[in-house]
Amino acid sequence: MELKSCTVYRGGQGEVIEKKSRFIATIEPAASEDEALRVLERLRKKYWDASHHCYAYIIGQENSLMRCSDDGEPAQTAGRPILDVLTGASLHNVIVVVTRYFGGTLLGTGGLVRAYSRAVQEGLAQSVVIEKHPGYQVILTCDYTDVGKIQYLLAQNGISTLNSVYTDTVTLQVLFPRNSFPSRKADIMEATGGRTGFSEPVPVTYADLEGEILLLDQEM
Template identity: 35%
Template sequence: MLLEDTYKTITTTAEGLFKDRGSKFFAYAYPIEQESEVKELVEILKKEHFKAVHHCYAFRLGQDKTNFRVNDDGEPAGSAGKPILNVLLSKDITNILVVVVRYFGGTLLGVPGLINAYKTATLEALANAEVIEKTVNEIYDVSFEFIQMNDVMKVVKEFGLKIKNQQFDNQCTITLEFRKNMTNQVIGKLEKIDNITIDFVATV
C-alpha cells in the first residue's frame, strides 16, 4: 500500500465555545510541528485560564498520523481527551493540538454530557479554523562536480524542484525538496548522472 502523500492540517490558531448547564468549554486549536510544543501551549492556557477546573487536550502529529496522545486532566477517563481526538480522526487532521478549557457551572453533566461537550467545543474550533491540504515532501542533498551542473539543473527544471540550499565550487551541493510521490522518478534521473551522490535528509 502506498502512503498517501497529502495530509490535512490547520494554518493558524482557532477558537470555539460550547456551553451546557452553566459549564463553559473553551476550545483552542493550534497547528504544531512537534510534541515539545504541546506542554508549552497547555501551560500558557493554564496561566490564562487559572480559574478553570480542567485543561483537557488531544494532539496528532506526523504524516502517517500514528503519533497522538490524549489527556483528561481530572475528568472521568475517556470523557474529554478521547472525544477531542475522535473529532481530529473523523476530520482526518494532523499536526494539530486541541485544548479544551472547562469552567464548571455547578451541575454535573455525567460522562455522556462531557463527551458531547468536549466533542462539540472541538468541532466549533475546527469550524473556525482554516484547514489546508499539504503534500508530504522529501528532502535530499545532492553532491556533484561542477561540470555536472547543467545535467543536474536540467532535472531540477524538468520536475520543477525546490532548491532549499546550494553551494557551488569545484564540488557542488544542492538541497532539493520535492513531493514524495515523485521520489522514484527524480532519483532515477539524478542517478544517471556521473559522479553524483544523493543523500536522504528528511520527510517533511
C-alpha cells in the same frame, strides 16, 4: 500506501456554548511532551477560574505518545472525545486543551461528548493544518541547452524548484516527492541524453501551504 500525516502549523481557538456552559478549545503545536505540558499549565493559569481543563495531546511522527484527561468530567466524556477528533484528522505533534466554564445545567454523558468534540472541531477550523509529505531534496546540474526540457518535465509533474543558479552551467535545487523520484530521474536522464548531474538525495519532510512549499525538517 502512504498514510496521511498532518500537523498544526499555526494554532487557533474555537468556542462552543451549550446550555450556558462555555467550551473553549485552544489548539497549539507541540513537538514534545514537555512542550505540551507547558501549554497546559499556561492555559490553566490563564483560565484559573474555569471548571475544567480537559486535554489531549499526540507527540511523535508515529504518534508514539498519546495522552488525554477528563479533568474531573465523567469518564470518557472529554479527554477521549478530544483525542478521537485529533486521530480522526491524522494529527500529530499537537495539544488541545478544552476549558469549560460550567453554566449550571448538567449535559449528560452524550451532551458532554458532543460539546467537547464540537469545540475541538471549531478550534481546528480556526487553525492552520498542513499535511506532511516525505520528499527528496536534490541538486540538478545541467547545461543551458537542457534546462528547458528539465523545467518542462518538472512542471508537468507538479515538482517544485526551490532555487536556480545560472553560471557557466545551470544548478537547480529541486524537491521531489519521495515515491516518484526514481521514475522522474529516469525521465530527466532520458530527455537530456544522460547529461544531467544529480546530487545525493537528501530526505526531507515538506508541506504545501496554499502554493508555498514549507521544508519542515531534514531527516537524519
